[in-house]
Amino acid sequence: MKKWGNTAKRLPAIILLAAIIIFLELVVRIAQVPGYILPPPSEIAAALIDNHALLLSHTGATLSAVVSGLALAIVLAVSLSLAMDRWRGLKEAIYPILVISQAIPIFALAPILLIWFGVGLLPKILIVTLVCFFPLAVNLVEGFGEVDPEAIDLMKTMKADNWMIIRSVKLPSAMPYFFSGLKIAATYSVLGAIIGEWLGARAGLGIYMLRATHSYRLSHLFAAIIVVIILSLLMFKMAELTGRVAMPWQKEKNNIMEG
């Protein structure tokens, strides 16, 4: 029942996408646009299928940078935001710098990381960490700020220690903020890794795209773009799913509202 409802809701978007693909195919074929200017969708699909082994291995390289970078960003964001919550002075010192740091274009920063750490995996991980850290940290700081002071008072009248207050009140009440940050970070993470690879790498979708462009094989470039889109969507869905599993009480609320 629900599944069908979702498909029906997405139907207009699916129809529009199909129409655009058919239109492009027709235009490119009728006007005889050369493949190095704009390949027809059918050729992109063929490139996707013919090259799937190579694409998959490059995807693996990108994915390892994405996952490690995101994991590192999560660890850093949680610890730093907890510290900022614990010591007000720290928050006042760090938070503005954090916001300002976001004005630094990652395109300018990435080459420096490559100079420092070479063309291996590490600079990619660091770039992913840099782009993911901010949405996570900002959301967490906001989440900890929204904790009901009455709830903390209540815990004090039970003589709960600090660690218990963090575990049973602060972390769970910041969780919805964390997961909305994670959804943003998850989509940024793929982009971050691609940028890193674009500037120099031995493997990864970024370097694959660069090579495809340089050899005018645009169908391969578009095939890689499709893989990047799928990867980003998968990361987003994973973040959403983890959130749902980690916050079962929110699901229960939905059940009541639907029933």
Next chain:
Amino acid sequence: MRVIERLRLDTISSTYISGGEILPVLDCISLTVKEGEFVTVIGPSGCGKSTILRIAAGLIKPDQGEVYKDGAIITGRPQLVGYMPQQALLFPWKTLKQNAALPLLASGTAKDKAYEKVEKMLPLFGLDGFANYYPNQLSGGMKQRAALLRTMMVDSNIMLLDEPFAALDALTRGKMQDWLMQIWEQFKRSVLFVTHSIDEAIYLSDRIYVISDRPGKNAIEQKIDLPRPRRIKVLATAEFANYKQLLYKALE
């Protein structure tokens, strides 16, 4: 034998700073709660009743005056007390059982033992079979009972209850008052109760302090000599009506 004084607030004054302005909240409030006594503070909304409870729990330090618990000064130091804030404040991310077990876990009880203890109490609180429900799956009355169960789980001889039934409809409220009476008669803990309902105050209390409008000041202290156990019939008696009139006058 001397009656033990569980709680004493001695000439408490408190202010609240809002927009650079100092607003007096409480002005020289004194009250006591003896062992096993049900004491109610009644006053108009916004007279600082909640502040009295928070000061009694040691959560706020008053500008003046001292708080004594079992004879010792505890002013401004959070105490182990059964405190139930105005909103039931059950944590939405914890099940009923996990919420009610919090005080036990905080005092170092092992998890399975704490849960066992909570489950044993569920029938008495009309929550049998709901141990694994989340708060937003419970009705208003059930939430209040769950919060009261959590309050009872605090290993302390005094309970501070801040308008626990204010958010309920009249019918549920009446039932909850009856039920609270039975629970209290069974456990005989000292209670400091806050309400703005005169009927509720008379029905439940041994003694009532009437607090005047902001800044809160002691208006009168009234002993309620209705026989216990009290049941709903008592509401229709002449004595009840007399007390009601007396308190109405004091609140005006």
